[in-house]
Amino acid sequence: MNAYGTGHLYGPARFEKAARVELAKPQLRENLRHATHTIRDRREEVVDEVPDWEQLRESGQAIKARVARQLPELLERFEAAAVEAGATVHWARDADEACRIVTGLVKDTGASEAVKIKSMTTQEINLNEALESAGIDAYETDLAELIVQLAEDKPSHILVPAIHYNREEIRDIFRQRMPGAADTLSDAPEELAEAARTHLRRRFLSARVAISGANFAVADTGTLVVVESEGNGRMCLTLPETLISVVGIDKLVPSFADLEVFLQLLPRSSTGERMNPYTSMWTGVTPGDGPQRTHIVLLDNGRSATLSDPVGRQALSCIRCSACLNVCPVYERAGGHAYGSVYPGPIGAIISPQLTGVGENASLPYASTLCGACNDVCPVKIDIADVLVHLRGRAVDAKRDTLSAERIAMRLLSWIMSDPRRYGRALRAARRGTAPLAALLGGRRTVRHLPWPLSAWTSSRDAPLPAAESFQEWWQRTRAEREQAQRGNPSKGETS
Amino acid sequence: MNAREEVLARLRSALGDGPAEVAVPRAYRRTGTCDPDRLAELLADRLVDYRAGVHWSSQDGLAETLSALLPAEGPLVVPPDVPDRWLAAYDGQVLVDSDDAPLGTGTLDGAASVLTGCATAIAQTGTLVLDGGTAQGRRLLTLIPDHHVCVVPVTDIVDTVPEGLQRLAPTRPLTLISGPSATSDIELSRVEGVHGPRRLDVVLVR
Ligand code: SF4
Numbered sequence: 213m214n215a216y217g218t219g220h221l222y223g224p225a226r227f228e229k230a231a232r233v234e235l236a237k238p239q240l241r242e243n244l245r246h247a248t249h250t251i252r253d254r255r256e257e258v259v260d261e262v263p264d265w266e267q268l269r270e271s272g273q274a275i276k277a278r279v280a281r282q283l284p285e286l287l288e289r290f291e292a293a294a295v296e297a298g299a300t301v302h303w304a305r306d307a308d309e310a311c312r313i314v315t316g317l318v319k320d321t322g323a324s325e326a327v328k329i330k331s332m333t334t335q336e337i338n339l340n341e342a343l344e345s346a347g348i349d350a351y352e353t354d355l356a357e358l359i360v361q362l363a364e365d366k367p368s369h370i371l372v373p374a375i376h377y378n379r380e381e382i383r384d385i386f387r388q389r390m391p392g393a394a395d396t397l398s399d400a401p402e403e404l405a406e407a408a409r410t411h412l413r414r415r416f417l418s419a420r421v422a423i424s425g426a427n428f429a430v431a432d433t434g435t436l437v438v439v440e441s442e443g444n445g446r447m448c449l450t451l452p453e454t455l456i457s458v459v460g461i462d463k464l465v466p467s468f469a470d471l472e473v474f475l476q477l478l479p480r481s482s483t484g485e486r487m488n489p490y491t492s493m494w495t496g497v498t499p500g501d502g503p504q505r506t507h508i509v510l511l512d513n514g515r516s517a518t519l520s521d522p523v524g525r526q527a528l529s530c531i532r533c534s535a536c537l538n539v540c541p542v543y544e545r546a547g548g549h550a551y552g553s554v555y556p557g558p559i560g561a562i563i564s565p566q567l568t569g570v571g572e573n574a575s576l577p578y579a580s581t582l583c584g585a586c587n588d589v590c591p592v593k594i595d596i597a598d599v600l601v602h603l604r605g606r607a608v609d610a611k612r613d614t615l616s617a618e619r620i621a622m623r624l625l626s627w628i629m630s631d632p633r634r635y636g637r638a639l640r641a642a643r644r645g646t647a648p649l650a651a652l653l654g655g656r657r658t659v660r661h662l663p664w665p666l667s668a669w670t671s672s673r674d675a676p677l678p679a680a681e682s683f684q685e686w687w688q689r690t691r692a693e694r695e696q697a698q699r700g701n702p703s704k705g706e707t708s
Numbered sequence: 709m710n711a712r713e714e715v716l717a718r719l720r721s722a723l724g725d726g727p728a729e730v731a732v733p734r735a736y737r738r739t740g741t742c743d744p745d746r747l748a749e750l751l752a753d754r755l756v757d758y759r760a761g762v763h764w765s766s767q768d769g770l771a772e773t774l775s776a777l778l779p780a781e782g783p784l785v786v787p788p789d790v791p792d793r794w795l796a797a798y799d800g801q802v803l804v805d806s807d808d809a810p811l812g813t814g815t816l817d818g819a820a821s822v823l824t825g826c827a828t829a830i831a832q833t834g835t836l837v838l839d840g841g842t843a844q845g846r847r848l849l850t851l852i853p854d855h856h857v858c859v860v861p862v863t864d865i866v867d868t869v870p871e872g873l874q875r876l877a878p879t880r881p882l883t884l885i886s887g888p889s890a891t892s893d894i895e896l897s898r899v900e901g902v903h904g905p906r907r908l909d910v911v912l913v914r
Binding site: 248264270278287288297303354372378382417430432434435442450451471473483487488489495496498510516520 | 710711712714715716718719720721722723724725727728729730731732733734735736737738754758807810813814817830832833834835840846847848851852869870873874876878879880881882883884885886887888889890891892893894895896897898899901902903904905
């Protein structure tokens with residue numbers, strides 16, 4: 213019997229309904245298009261200069277697969293090492309339990325406020341709301357989280373939770389809602405960053421409790437790692453007396469040396485930097501330096517249920533870089549809120565339904581065109597498309613009795629998609645089938661019914677018309693051109 | 709069952725299918741291919757790319773180089789074990805942090821600059837690594853003042869991330885610094901200067 217996760221993992225509406233609402237916001241789409249394309253290009257540039265990128269991905273994938281396989285032992289090892297180094301380790305079965313533990317710990321210090329480092333895990337468990345109802349003010353200190361918190365909004369991206377706002381909108385939020393912000397504040401990013409700095413400075417210097425997540429937890433040493441840019445993380449990790457870190461049990465790596473792989477994969481994939489400005493690593497308590505009380509809350513919240521699916525468990529390898537969001541045509545158009553969960557985009561479409569049980573999130577595995585762009589960028593080589601198709605099958609199985617026809621179609625679809633050639637053939641057939649439709653629809657590129665067997669898609673959703681050229685066909689066609697261009701062009705990049 | 713036992717039991721049962729052993733390939737580059745004489749230039753190039761100031765100095769000229777970089781009046785914050793010769797040419801006010809008389813956050817906030825060394829530097833990524841060892845001090849020293857000056861002997865530079873991490877003791881408090889504080893949170897464009905030091909000057913000593 214699986215124990216599923218609770219918290220901010222699903223929304224009130226099915227994906228396709230929520231997406232339709234979001235699609236009607238042109239400014240949102242423009243903001244997302246601009247931001248995701250900026251970051252995509254930057255990522256590509258810094259990935260291209262790494263000659264051993266593929267080898268790093270392969271190691272990252274294998275290390276994480278090994279972690280999944282040894283998760284119980286590694287967690288015990290992590291706990292022992294962290295306790296030995298002076299940390300206190302707590303375990304939480306689900307979101308509510310984690311919130312209770314953290315709230316209790318903050319109360320024990322006598323503090324009525326806490327500063328927070330950006331952490332998707334604490335968003336997942338709705339920690340801010342829990343703290344608030346216990347009379348504790350939680351202040352987000354990451355710029356994007358601060359924007360979202362001031363706007364009383366929800367995150368829409370796992371790296372940049374405020375990605376759906378442009379600079380003018382951010383300026384307006386600051387002017388209206390940030391205490392002390394000048395009416396003359398401009399929309400220059402430098403000025404907005406400066407305003408956040410001034411706003412949070414005193415809070416950092418007087419904070420007694422900080423709450424963080426962690427990007428990695430090292431089993432051998434009990435070390436936690438936080439990767440960040442602004443220095444708000446360092447402030448929270450260094451200045452307060454008490455530090456509480458909420459860590460998903462999927463964040464483990466076996467040894468300190470394994471970080472050499474992930475610290476190369478993560479920054480280039482997420483912010484498109486060779487290295488993010490600041491990475492902090494700490495182990496328990498260091499006398500005289502930093503918080504003298506450190507707590508670690510190890511969180512399950514549906515991760516064990518995810519682990520129980522031999523195909524789906526690879527989603528636990530995710531290092532939350534957000535590269536898959538940034539290349540996803542569905543995310544780019546629908547935006548993060550449409551997914552209902554704190555985890556949007558391709559990773560959200562495979563992790564949220566597994567954390568909550570597929571029945572609770574049955575529409576998310578369909579929030580994809582299966583174009584495969586996410587697979588290509590994932591630094592730990594998660595086969596997102598494969599897991600999506602697998603989960604579609606499970607979503608249909610969950611409704612077995614009422615929808616057996618769709619289940620059969622879905623099995624067929626999964627069979628078609630498991631082989632690139634079969635998939636290509638089916639897509640070409642569909643394109644032929646819809647060519648007259650495309651002419652009729654004019655500019656509209658979605659259709660409510662695709663020809664069989666791809667009709668399995670459209671029986672409960674609109675599908676985009678098959679592109680004139682599929683991604684795979686485009687890849688085949690342009691690969692030859694690119695290879696030729698590369699041969700003629702001495703490789704740029706590494707100067708070493 | 710308490711939460712710990714229950715989570716562990718859930719995980720063990722989730723692995724009931726007995727997934728196969730996984731071998732971890734390590735075909736990526738562990739050591740760099742950069743000519744050791746060029747490592748400092750590569751590091752400098754990466755640092756400049758992220759808007760850090762880069763300054764070259766000889767051993768003998770270090771005191772002069774530093775005093776030209778540091779604010780004339782101060783106050784300048786230093787860890788207790790910073791070498792005297794670094795400050796030989798500096799006339800401004802110097803605040804020394806120590807175990808017996810740790811500097812308060814207010815004092816640090818009012819300081820103009822902080823001067824430290826580092827444990828190692830990684831050329832490929834333009835990264836300085838601080839581990840609280842010699843001439844580095846507590847983590848907050850390099851965080852609160854708005855200007856950080858870091859001295860890096862070229863002999864301490866390594867090429868790759870794996871080489872850098874190999875030099876570290878995992879259980880020390882570690883800070884990897886790659887350029888001044890920055891954010892990409894506004895339209896995913898990088899802007900330098902948020903909460904950490906907004907100016908980072910690196911002095912490469914050869
Ligand atoms: S699934 Fe892969 S690409 Fe997407 S966020 Fe996770 S690690 Fe990054």
